[in-house]
Amino acid sequence: xxxxxxxxxxxxxxxxxxxxxxxxxxxxxxxxxxxxxxxxxxxxxxxxxxxxxxxxxxxxxxxxxxxxxxxxxxxxxxxxxxxxxxxxxxxxxxxxxxxxxxxxxxxxxxxxxxxxx
Numbered sequence: 001x002x003x004x005x006x007x008x009x010x011x012x013x014x015x016x017x018x019x020x021x022x023x024x025x026x027x028x029x030x031x032x033x034x035x036x037x038x039x040x041x042x043x044x045x046x047x048x049x050x051x052x053x054x055x056x057x058x059x060x061x062x063x064x065x066x067x068x069x070x071x072x073x074x075x076x077x078x079x080x081x082x083x084x085x086x087x088x089x090x091x092x093x094x095x096x097x098x099x100x101x102x103x104x105x106x107x108x109x110x111x112x113x114x115x116x117x
Contacts, residue, residue, distance in 0.1 A: 020074050020092070020115065020117075021072070021116065022070055022111070028066045031083075034056075034085075038056045043091070045112050053073065
């Protein structure tokens with residue numbers, strides 16, 4: 001039986017550097033310039049404001065079903081230029097072997113901007 005590949009352990013201090021927050025998707029646009037199919041998301045993180053992200057989630061999600069959904073994202077990465085778009089956070093999801101992404105979401109609605117710990 002094969003075991004999944006596992007990364008080296010990190011320290012608690014390393015984990016504490018990752019700022020994961022809840023946010024609500026308020027806008028979704030197609031992103032035809034992306035190398036892999038993706039959407040441009042605008043996410044409301046409460047007191048942290050609006051942040052934008054490129055997300056390769058087109059297999060399971062459509063723009064009309066994404067607006068209003070809460071997600072979990074890493075908000076303290078430096079902005080990353082992806083084609084013509086500046087991504088300001090990383091929306092988290094589980095990635096299947098075929099590349100399909102399932103969003104990580106709070107089990108129930110929470111205030112935008114809450115820290116994940």
